[in-house]
Amino acid sequence: MPTETEEAARDLVRAREDARGDLMRARHRLSELLLRHGLVWDHSAWTGAHDAWLRSLHFDRTGVQLAFDEAYEAVLSTQARRDRLDRAIEAMAAEPAFAPAVGRLCCLRGVATSTGFGLAVEIGTGAGSPARRSGPTSGLVPSESSTGTRRVQGGITKTGNSHARRLLIEAAWHHRKRYRPSRELLRRRAHQPPAVWARADQGNRRLHRRWARLDARHKRPTVSAVAVARELAGWCWSLAVLDDPDHAATRLG
Structure with missing residues (x-):
């Protein structure tokens, strides 16, 4: 049977897995929004260059701009959550038990x-x-x-x-x-x-x-x-x- 320490580690790993899935879905929603407006990034996605391109986008219609801002913010916040969990995993992986x-x-x-x-x-x-x-x-x-x-x-x-x-x-x-x-x-x-x-x-x-x-x-x-x-x-x-x-x-x- 797993110890309490091992169970806590599993909870952390599975929280990171949930964040990974949420980030993937948030990115898909943003990409689909842009695709509906004929905007496609033809190079490697989710890189620094891709992020700079996303930040440069602006839309004339208020509804579209608000939808884009919300979708982009969802990507950034979910990515930050995943990165926090990655740092926590790095720290726990360095503990003597693991x-x-x-x-x-x-x-x-x-x-x-x-x-x-x-x-x-x-x-x-x-x-x-x-x-x-x-x-x-x-x-x-x-x-x-x-x-x-x-x-x-x-x-x-x-x-x-x-x-x-x-x-x-x-x-x-x-x-x-x-x-x-x-x-x-x-x-x-x-x-x-x-x-x-x-x-x-x-x-x-x-x-x-x-x-x-x-x-x-x-x-x-x-x-x-x-x-x-x-x-x-x-x-x-x-x-x-x-x-x-x-x-x-x-x-x-």
């Missing part, structure tokens, strides 16, 4: 502090959470409808922890490109012991090879991402319990 596991998880590609903290509190970092259950509890395993000798598998179940599932799938996409440790990844693992480096490097290479094999079989990228995310869940657990002497020799098949 820092070791989060630091190890951040040695994997696609896993920065926010993602590592979210996975640590959602999936769990205890040795009692076996790696083989990380995929099922996140809804990343295929559904099945079998009778007698007839076995039919369908799409993933999408049951269990939806937040952990999203984090794992987002991180899995980073493993599609050829594995070359970035400067940021090297910085994140700089203070980790060699055993963590070796395990994380093994996982990063294996996950990329999995992507490459699936691409060679012409699997849809979305299908490949789920398959890699399912295996990534096991690697996350493996790193989270690496300092447990009973599980230090864990091997993932």
Whole structure:
């Protein structure tokens, strides 16, 4: 059972998830308003240049201007709320209860502090959470409808922890490109012991090879991402319990 500290961390992570969803919807509403008036930003959205363009917009009709101001203010206020929660997550992730596991998880590609903290509190970092259950509890395993000798598998179940599932799938996409440790990844693992480096490097290479094999079989990228995310869940657990002497020799098949 999670401790009170772990429950508090989950509440923080889920509040940040709510803010992320609210920000996405606020941005969509603003974009749709502008689209109705024939205004489309053709470059990378929600950057500094995009924000400068938004601030330069003015409308002759009062109703349209008021609607735009409200929609734009909703984006700014929701983004500020998300950023406050990000800072709170950064601070809590540095606490002794979470820092070791989060630091190890951040040695994997696609896993920065926010993602590592979210996975640590959602999936769990205890040795009692076996790696083989990380995929099922996140809804990343295929559904099945079998009778007698007839076995039919369908799409993933999408049951269990939806937040952990999203984090794992987002991180899995980073493993599609050829594995070359970035400067940021090297910085994140700089203070980790060699055993963590070796395990994380093994996982990063294996996950990329999995992507490459699936691409060679012409699997849809979305299908490949789920398959890699399912295996990534096991690697996350493996790193989270690496300092447990009973599980230090864990091997993932």
